Amino acid sequence: MDDNKINQNSGFACPLPLTEYKNILLAHGGGGKLTHQLINEVFLSQFKNDLLSQLHDGAVFGIGNERCAFSTDSYVINPIFFPGGDIGSLAVNGTVNDLAMCGAKPLYLSNSFIIEEGLPVEDLWRVVLSMKNAADAAGVQLVTGDTKVVDRGKGDKLFINTSGIGIIPEGVQINPKQAKPGDRIILSGSIAEHGIAIMSVREGLEFETQIQSDCAPLNGLVDAMLAANKEIHVLRDPTRGGVASVLNEIAESAGVGISISEHLIPVSEQVRGACEILGFDPLYVANEGKLIAIVSADAAASVLEVMHNHPLGKKALIIGEVVADFKGMVVMKTRIGGRRVVDMLSGEQLPRIC
């Protein structure tokens, strides 16, 4: 690893210090500190503009008389078929969810395939059927696409990019910067199921009942929440980097503190067991069908009520609140009564989880 660290006196030709590494590491894609460093120093330093700098799950801009959200994600998950889903349903739901987290109704998705030579056509067919089903379930259309094939050993079976466009209804104002002291933090259900489902398959762990990914489209749940109350300030789905990383991003971007209680955060017994075996903290493990909503204190009860009536929000609960102290930080009351800082994920925990 040290060989990869940049020697500040080495005459490295880039005009910026960039990251502290000369070569890209897996951790640069992990959703934690190195990902943020890469995005800030390499991408944002050049691409900076008002829209990109929102650092939302998508960009929000006007087209004609409408406000649109536009989002993109490439999916490189390994394995491409897993308990509870596959790369196709993940690619549809992931982008649908990114749009929903901007408060948008997702409408149109693109799909772009990078296929490794030798992929069985039957596997591609299964993925395509799954994308079709996921698109129908989420109520979106797959409207444009692209197919590339790379030589054997230059890809890994299948990568899929989906980008998507949605429309933001009038009166909806969702943005990470809007978290305000006093706001309540709602979590829609138990965490870490997607990441642990993938890691269990990779590590060959066996349980009495198999842990399933929670991969699901969240736009229906968000519709119901916004219909109940427009005072939703922030929505995020805790994917790569998990609940801990998403809360850190919100705290940083809104310049507030976030206080959560460990004993309130739901983790299924099986997932907790797997986390112990694998050495993971569930707070950092990816979810693909859960959301965090930051809502005004007044709105919390009405939002929770509609969530409880939706299949994907039955177990929704308040896990903490936004505070004026600890600006930019996430602080957790632990089970044993102490307090600890929950930092952003550092290093690589779960490569290629989405």
Add this chain to the structure above:
Amino acid sequence: MDDNKINQNSGFACPLPLTEYKNILLAHGGGGKLTHQLINEVFLSQFKNDLLSQLHDGAVFGIGNERCAFSTDSYVINPIFFPGGDIGSLAVNGTVNDLAMCGAKPLYLSNSFIIEEGLPVEDLWRVVLSMKNAADAAGVQLVTGDTKVVDRGKGDKLFINTSGIGIIPEGVQINPKQAKPGDRIILSGSIAEHGIAIMSVREGLEFETQIQSDCAPLNGLVDAMLAANKEIHVLRDPTRGGVASVLNEIAESAGVGISISEHLIPVSEQVRGACEILGFDPLYVANEGKLIAIVSADAAASVLEVMHNHPLGKKALIIGEVVADFKGMVVMKTRIGGRRVVDMLSGEQLPRIC
């Protein structure tokens, strides 16, 4: 190859005949017959909807009071740096051009990186600078992005997806189905430069002066053409599969014949020489800064005039016309005075050219 052919009696589990192959070949990404078979039998058979079935370079739909175009492309070009460009400028210009070919003014682009572990940060930095310059030159904003990292040997340095959104000005009606007998076929300049620039580097060919990719944004040229005359029926950029494949697609989708003259099609001497050495027909070689316009006979002169005044259309000329005979086919008058059918590319000619 035969082992890969599907035995119709083998009990192959897919419900469709699909392609004639069991496993994906490089040629499925080549832009020719196998690509079309894959798209039609695997993707379109499931994803079919009115928008996708336009089979345009992008999907066209209304948002509020505007008509939008939406397009996606993943770039897997090898090598990532080449004479005349790099994967970054290609990724920006390629999607800008796809939108322009729908008659849209490109506005917003997403960028999604799939990076192989170990890529020098400096290489990524060069690509990012190049994307920034290309976006500025084309007048588009990069508004949302994603970064994934895959393990060493599971990718190839860098793949980039760009998706884009543009707005179609009032009165513009461009669509492959609109080619009508009597329409003139305009080509904006000499062909095959992108593909041959890439292949020359790969094969280590040396020429007196290096062949450069023609990679360029065509939206400015299209703006000028549409300002001069709205009677442009079809626009296409002949990328993968080259001029021959694009003309075949238009002939098929509009149900017309296309007649072109070999001696009119401009190929630089150096490119022609390289094609002979490498065994390529320039008609099938990719371009990244050329367009084909199919315009009404009345409009041809005014469109050509503005093209000649634009740096990317100086050498534009009429290479043939749309005819009522030979429905679905492209027929070429050869140099020696005969006629031959110009078929769609079959098999793989130039893998990973874009």
